[in-house]
Amino acid sequence: xxxxxxxxxxxxxETLGRLNERxxxxxxxxxxxxxxxxxxxxxxxxxxxxxEDMVGPDKPIDTNRYLVICANSLGSCFGSTGPASIDxxxxxxxxxxxxxxSLEDIAASGAALLDHLGIxxxxxxxxxxxxxxxxxxxxxxxxxxxxxxxxxxxxxxSLPFSIALRSLQREMIRRDPEWKNGExxxxxxxxxxxxxxxxxxxxxxxxxxxxxxxxxxxERTTDEPPSQHPFGxxxxxxxxLEAHARKFIGSFDANCYLYLSRAMDLFDxxxxxxxxxxxxxxxxxxxxxxxxxETDFLFPIxxxxxxxxxxxxxxxxxxxxxxxxxxxxxxxxxxxxxxxPAIASFF
Numbered sequence: 001x002x003x004x005x006x007x008x009x010x011x012x013x014e015t016l017g018r019l020n021e022r023x024x025x026x027x028x029x030x031x032x033x034x035x036x037x038x039x040x041x042x043x044x045x046x047x048x049x050x051x052e053d054m055v056g057p058d059k060p061i062d063t064n065r066y067l068v069i070c071a072n073s074l075g076s077c078f079g080s081t082g083p084a085s086i087d088x089x090x091x092x093x094x095x096x097x098x099x100x101x102s103l104e105d106i107a108a109s110g111a112a113l114l115d116h117l118g119i120x121x122x123x124x125x126x127x128x129x130x131x132x133x134x135x136x137x138x139x140x141x142x143x144x145x146x147x148x149x150x151x152x153x154x155x156x157x158s159l160p161f162s163i164a165l166r167s168l169q170r171e172m173i174r175r176d177p178e179w180k181n182g183e184x185x186x187x188x189x190x191x192x193x194x195x196x197x198x199x200x201x202x203x204x205x206x207x208x209x210x211x212x213x214x215x216x217x218x219e220r221t222t223d224e225p226p227s228q229h230p231f232g233x234x235x236x237x238x239x240x241l242e243a244h245a246r247k248f249i250g251s252f253d254a255n256c257y258l259y260l261s262r263a264m265d266l267f268d269x270x271x272x273x274x275x276x277x278x279x280x281x282x283x284x285x286x287x288x289x290x291x292x293x294e295t296d297f298l299f300p301i302x303x304x305x306x307x308x309x310x311x312x313x314x315x316x317x318x319x320x321x322x323x324x325x326x327x328x329x330x331x332x333x334x335x336x337x338x339x340x341p342a343i344a345s346f347f
Contacts, residue, residue, distance in 0.1 A: 004099035012072040012079025017063035029070040030131035036078040039070035053336045060344035074109040075101040083255035096182040103267045107138040124148030143284040152291045155303035156269040169198035199248040208295035208328035287317040298329040
C-alpha cells in the first residue's frame with residue numbers, strides 16, 4: 001500500500017457555542033463515513049444538520065453550555081483534503097495518488113484542529129460508526145487532550161463480516177467501467193452505477209430486517225406489472241433503496257468513499273500495544289460512555305460491550321447503554337427517543 005505525507009492539509013469544520021473562560025467545555029465530534037461538518041443549524045447556516053435533533057441550544061449536546069466542534073474527515077470531499085483535492089505540488093487532483101489513509105490520520109487532524117483553535121483539552125470527544133473508531137483512536141493517541149469519550153455504534157476493530165461487506169461495496173465501484181482506475185474526470189460524476197449499488201448495499205446494512213418488515217412489509221409500488229422490463233421495481237423497499245442510492249450519486253466522490261471505507265477496515269485498536277487491553281491503557285479519560293444497539297449487525301452489540309468492559313479497567317466512570325432500537329446501525333440518526341436521554345445523561 002502506498003504511504004506518504006501530505007503537507008498542510010485543509011480541515012473543514014464548524015463550531016457552535018462558545019468556549020468558556022476555563023477553556024474546558026469544548027466537544028469535538030468526528031463524523032461517520034459520509035457526513036459533512038454541518039452537524040446542526042446555526043446563524044451562519046440555517047439549514048438542518050445531520051444531527052440536528054442532538055446538537056443545539058437546550059438539546060442533549062447543549063450549545064448554550066458547550067463549544068461544539070464538528071470536523072469533516074481528512075480524506076472526505078466536503079472541504080477537507082482528500083483524493084478529490086488538488087495536490088499543491090503537482091497541481092493535479094490527487095485521485096489514487098493520495099496516500100493510504102488511516103483513522104489514526106483523521107484523529108491526528110482533529111488534534112491539529114484543536115491546536116489551531118488554541119484548545120488544549122476537551123470536555124469530550126464523540127463519534128458514531130467510523131467516527132466512534134476515530135474518537136477511540138484520538139483518546140488513545142492524544143490521550144491528554146480529552147477528559148471524556150462517547151462511542152456510539154462503533155468498535156475497537158472491524159469484524160470480518162463488516163470488512164467483507166465494505167470490500168464488496170468497493171469492488172462494485174471499481175468494477176464500474178466509468179471508474180477508470182480512479183481517473184474519472186469530474187468528482188461525483190464518475191462510476192454512478194457502482195456508487196448506486198454500493199449505497200444500496202450500505203443502506204441494507206445500516207438498518208435492520210425488523211424495521212424493513214414493520215415499515216414496508218411486502219407492499220407493492222403499484223398494482224400493475226412492471227412496464228419497462230420484467231425485473232423492474234415491484235416492492236416499496238426496492239423503491240426506497242433506489243431513491244436513497246440516487247441521492248448519493250453526485251454528492252460523494254467515489255475515490256474518497258474508497259479511501260474512507262478501507263480506513264475503517266484497517267483500524268484495529270490493538271495495533272497500539274499488541275492487545276486491546278494494552279491499547280486502552282493509553283487513555284487518560286475521566287469518563288466514558290459506550291452506546292450500542294441490539295439490532296446493529298454492522299457493529300454488533302457484543303463489540304460495544306467488549307469496548308466498555310475494556311475501558312472499565314482504566315477509566316473510573318464508564319457507562320454502557322444497550323438500546324433496543326429496531327433501526328439498526330443508523331439508530332443514532334433517527335431514534336431520538338432512545339438516544340437523546342442516553343447522551344443527555346453523559347452531559
